[in-house]
């Protein structure tokens with residue numbers, strides 16, 4: 001059998017924990033190479049992970065390896081240029097989230113994938129949890145009735161990443177909204193069938209990351225903390241629905257971390273992780289559906305969907321169109337928070 005070849009651009013922590021381990025678990029594809037910026041570090045990465053070849057020049061990698069599929073695992077700023085390059089070399093692409101920093105770039109990525117007839121997927125892995133699939137079906141069946149309020153939470157009490165470039169605004173494009181909020185927004189919008197956004201209002205803060213220097217994900221330099229540490233927003237969706245967003249890297253809340261979505265309909269309500277549906281009967285909570293634990297296997301399921309799609313199966317992926325839509329929403333939320341005014345969509 002002629003195995004499809006896959007390469008990874010950006011040998012950092014998500015590449016190692018998620019992409020390498022999944023690709024190496026399959027015997028119908030070959031992980032052939034990794035590209036990094038620093039010679040020593042990428043060499044070490046390749047050795048540690050048993051990847052046959054490494055490069056510091058992506059073009060040389062494409063010319064020599066001719067991969068069929070590529071994972072883009074660089075910091076956010078470089079998603080755009082690396083995805084465009086991979087698509088122009090005829091590869092199918094799985095790009096880490098967020099799609100890009102600018103909506104305009106996510107649009108060009110989508111257009112390039114269409115022009116070249118290639119698959120472009122984003123690793124919004126939370127939507128691959130069984131919980132999300134179950135709830136999407138139940139919402140579509142109408143068990144919740146008219147879902148008119150949605151609460152999206154992607155919050156950490158003190159979880160500023162101590163590695164990488166997550167506090168650098170130029171390289172990441174922002175803080176918890178573009179890094180964490182984007183995940184739960186995707187899960188919520190996916191359940192709702194990616195409805196049209198009508199109006200966005202947001203406010204953001206930088207109150208803790210520029211003062212403290214240590215938390216659950218290690219240490220950072222408060223003098224180089226350039227991003228928001230919390231952002232809150234209201235997103236008005238078509239059909240009169242309201243979505244409330246709360247996202248933080250650092251905020252004085254009780255829980256260490258909350259990643260969840262709540263859907264409130266006129267018949268019943270639901271939480272996503274784990275999927276549970278409930279209603280009220282005479283003032284008492286009545287459970288209509290109850291999963292004990294949320295599905296932990298979201299990353300492998302996301303990668304599996306991408307690889308299987310590349311191999312010709314009709315799997316669900318977080319596609320380039322949805323990637324563009326969510327990037328527009330992220331941009332509108334930041335715009336609103338920066339300008340102190342609501343942003344209306346046409």
Ligand SMILES: NC(=O)c1ccc[n+]([C@@H]2O[C@H](COP(=O)([O-])OP(=O)(O)OC[C@H]3O[C@@H](n4cnc5c(N)ncnc54)[C@H](O)[C@@H]3O)[C@@H](O)[C@H]2O)c1
Pocket residue numbers: 009010011012013014015035036037038073074075076078096097098123124125163164165179
């Ligand atoms: N889906 C998820 O849950 C999830 C989890 C973590 C990170 N991510 C995303 O993955 C990306 C990387 O995050 P990370 O935590 O692995 O960061 P990281 O800093 O650990 O890794 C990034 C790697 O990319 C390399 N790099 C930088 N610029 C490059 C370039 N132009 N070409 C090739 N390599 C380059 C860096 O040297 C580093 O090794 C980010 O976009 C992040 O949002 C997603």
